[in-house]
Amino acid sequence: MLRKFKIQHRLISTFLVVSVIPIIFLGYYAYQIYSESISDKLSKSTYQAVTLVNKNLLAELQNYQYLCGSISTNEFVQANLPKEGAQQEVDENAKEAAMDDIYRTIFPSHVVNVSIVDSNHHLFYELGFETISSQALEKAIQDVDKSAPYDGLTYIKTVRSYDTIVLGRKIHALNDSSVQIGYAFVFISNDLFTKNILSSVDLGTGSKLMIMGRDGSVLSANDKEVALGESYADPELFNLIKEQQAQGSHSFSAQVNHEYQQISYIYNKQVGWYLVSMMPYSYINSETNRITTSITMISLIIVLFCIVIISFMYNSIVKPIKKIIAFSNQISNGEFSNRIQDQHEDEMGVLSRKINSMVDEIEKLMHNQKLDQKRKRELELQMLQSQINPHFLFNTLNTLRWLAIINQVPVLSNGISSLSELLHSTILDQDEEITIGQEIHNLTHYFEIQKIRYADSFHFEFEIDEELLNCRIPKLILQPVAENAIIHGLSDHGKSIEITIKVQQMEQQIHIEISDNGKGFDTSLIHAPHNNKKLSGIGIMNVNERIKLCYGEEYGLFISSAIGQGTRCKIIIPIHE
Structure with missing residues (x-):
């Protein structure tokens, strides 16, 4: 009723x-x-x-x-x-x-x-x-x-x-x-x-x-x-x-x-x-x-009456719930053949019919899942095949490096070795953050590669607080800045420039400064669309955005430059290991 x-x-x-x-x-x-x-x-x-x-x-x-x-x-x-x-x-x-x-x-x-x-x-x-x-x-x-x-x-x-x-x-x-x-x-x-x-x-x-x-x-x-x-x-x-x-x-x-x-x-x-x-x-x-005794007795009588009413209401709600629980146990055991039989018009009846519909959907999803697993195995095979290409590339570079050594071409040998190390760190290393020591190591390889192209047109030196070498920073934030120093620093007259990389601690922050004495540039160029992608798609503005996303708006890349006066780029991030 x-x-x-x-x-x-x-x-x-x-x-x-x-x-x-x-x-x-x-x-x-x-x-x-x-x-x-x-x-x-x-x-x-x-x-x-x-x-x-x-x-x-x-x-x-x-x-x-x-x-x-x-x-x-x-x-x-x-x-x-x-x-x-x-x-x-x-x-x-x-x-x-x-x-x-x-x-x-x-x-x-x-x-x-x-x-x-x-x-x-x-x-x-x-x-x-x-x-x-x-x-x-x-x-x-x-x-x-x-x-x-x-x-x-x-x-x-x-x-x-x-x-x-x-x-x-x-x-x-x-x-x-x-x-x-x-x-x-x-x-x-x-x-x-x-x-x-x-x-x-x-x-x-x-x-x-x-x-x-x-x-x-x-x-x-x-x-x-x-x-x-x-x-x-x-x-x-x-x-x-x-x-x-x-x-x-x-x-x-x-x-x-x-x-x-x-x-x-x-x-x-x-x-x-x-x-x-x-x-x-x-x-x-x-x-x-x-009066306390009288109040207590009357209250107890009313409470007992309420308990009887609650018991009656309890059975009208709990019995349908128990049916649903029993049906759920069947589903958890993998039995999908049965359905809940409840045609009442209250919420429990509606819920039972909805559960039956959900079980129908589960059966469909399980069928689709089998198809998806088959497709997943096919994709895994394709991914395994795609991994062969980087290994083939590194093996080829290693072969070329040894040919350069045999033919006594040290510049080419060092360049190939640096390229191999840099590609290995960029492609195979999936970590979002690396230590400052690792980033400096990658930057050194990058400079060695650029020396093949620019010869002695630039020189670089490091001034690093060794206590900070194990501190972690986002990967690939120094190469775009160093590339900017080379591109916008070299003079058209072939004058050699000095690039200095300083890493030091200021209170609870790490300050990384890359400066050069080159020709400088107009800082508005860094916002130009054509200048927004360098070195595998990572540009200077991308570096700034990555730092702010990782650490907050108070951190980032700060650039000061003027034509004929060189360029000074400073990266500020918090200290963490």
């Missing part, structure tokens, strides 16, 4: 039906949107919860701040705290009575100790069921000094290892606020924060809610595993909070203790604490697992 439609239409239909990639993409996109939405909502709700907790903490802390303020402004305390460096006797009964007046007004339930220290850091008064060591008291004094002009708030462990948060304040003289006369401290049970306030909010499994001081130390936390009075286990947390605070951000994500967390915080400048919440992404992701 599907074979009535073209493969193109089937593939388009399959693409529309089988949308595995879009399904995966949309599922992932829905998951991301849902995750971001959940994360954003949790972040906002967490920050709102932290804000509410902060308000509750401040409201609870007001009672302790009021107690601390009452102590600081008490008339007895103001009158009897000794000034810095002074000693003063105090009536203990009057002191107790004055403090009782304060406690009758306000004394919150979670106070474990109240201490008053004079400006000399000596304990003036203490009341409570927990004892505070002098070292702990000194730590509280230092925190108040650092926090001024605000109240100090720090973690203190009592002598019996009871966790407290101490609220401290400087006591200034009422008649002169610039004069400090002591310190007032209220030690608050940490249970007030951990059990009554911080634990009252459930931020989720694994979440933490902490109070951190100005220095990043943990004052209180809803998690018993968090160490109090020290920096958090991952010191990078407080640094990240400070960075976000500088940017004005109160919620951010970061990796803390090797786990990604959603962090929200509130900073209270007056009491100097950071209320910090940390919600692990493992909890946030657990909220998205349900």
Whole structure:
């Protein structure tokens, strides 16, 4: 049924039906949107919860701040705290009575100790069921000094290892606020924060809610595993909070203790604490697992359905292809008698019929190939016969050379020998490039041949850098230039000329210069049609064109000549061996 439609239409239909990639993409996109939405909502709700907790903490802390303020402004305390460096006797009964007046007004339930220290850091008064060591008291004094002009708030462990948060304040003289006369401290049970306030909010499994001081130390936390009075286990947390605070951000994500967390915080400048919440992404992701499972199941069902459709489409396409492959194997084995039987109207049917036509053509070509091979053998025989002529020519020249030697005609002997060598290099040597040494050798033979004709009308000399002899150049590029020097250099008056051939290296180039002191010529003649073929059809312009084709337009043959001033031809090619 599907074979009535073209493969193109089937593939388009399959693409529309089988949308595995879009399904995966949309599922992932829905998951991301849902995750971001959940994360954003949790972040906002967490920050709102932290804000509410902060308000509750401040409201609870007001009672302790009021107690601390009452102590600081008490008339007895103001009158009897000794000034810095002074000693003063105090009536203990009057002191107790004055403090009782304060406690009758306000004394919150979670106070474990109240201490008053004079400006000399000596304990003036203490009341409570927990004892505070002098070292702990000194730590509280230092925190108040650092926090001024605000109240100090720090973690203190009592002598019996009871966790407290101490609220401290400087006591200034009422008649002169610039004069400090002591310190007032209220030690608050940490249970007030951990059990009554911080634990009252459930931020989720694994979440933490902490109070951190100005220095990043943990004052209180809803998690018993968090160490109090020290920096958090991952010191990078407080640094990240400070960075976000500088940017004005109160919620951010970061990796803390090797786990990604959603962090929200509130900073209270007056009491100097950071209320910090940390919600692990493992909890946030657990909220998205349900929708993820649903999306995954729906996607799998659709994918399975698509696989069934693809399998059906696959069979409608692959079976005809397998027939073609089997037929191809028969053809490769030399069986040309069978043909593909496929009369469907789709592309595979058309392809099958085209292959049948190609096999018919192959049979014809094979028949023609047999005829061509027969003709090729005949041509090879003719080529073998044609090779006899050059060998016959060289044998004849060799015979003539020996006759010249026997008859003691050295000029003729040398000329025939040079001609034989030159023809051998030109006709039999099929290499496109030869070494400079070989080209100079051929040029020497050429000069010897020309001396038979021109006798002593010219002399030649070579100035060659021997390191360049093995460098390769196009064959037969020097003879046409040398021929030009002889033809256009010899004077009509029979004056002898000097021809100099220089081969030298200039940077990464080979410069071959052929110069003469002959009569010179008009350089426009080299473009004349009748002058375009010399020495077996190779002219000066042909030399220039060959060099440019081989190496590029920046290389070639450069000629300078003037009548009566000689000729200078320079060939420039790159160095290569």
